[in-house]
Amino acid sequence: MMAHLLASLPLLQAAAGGNQMVTMLVTFGLIIVIFYFLIIRPQKKKQKDTQSMLSSLRKGDRVATVGGIRGTVTSVKEGTVVLKVDDNTKIEFNKAAITAVLERKEAEEVQE
Secondary structure, eight states: OHHHHHHHHHHHHHHHHHHHHHHHHHHHHHHHHHHIIIIIHHHHHHHHHHHHHHHTOOTTOEEEETTSOEEEEEEEOSSEEEEEEETTEEEEEEGGGEEEEEEOOOHHHHHO
16 A cells, blocks of 8 residues: 555656646746736837827828927928928928827818
């Protein structure tokens, strides 16, 4: 009887090691899921929103740039935007420099 217990002891140790491995894998899986929902997913959403904002820029929108310059969009090109910052001052920026649309002009107002 004692020999039978001693013989089954390595099997118990192997099973315990397998359980530890499963627990470790589940823990790593949970960490990856938490990182996805706390870091990766919000970053992708923010990037998608920014891309949408940049693609919807149109003449007449009031915008702010990365450098803090505020102006009104006078023309939109493929990769750049021209802003009117004063009566006689226009500056051309890369679209990526636009951080926010402060005031959006309606389509009817722009066409007038």
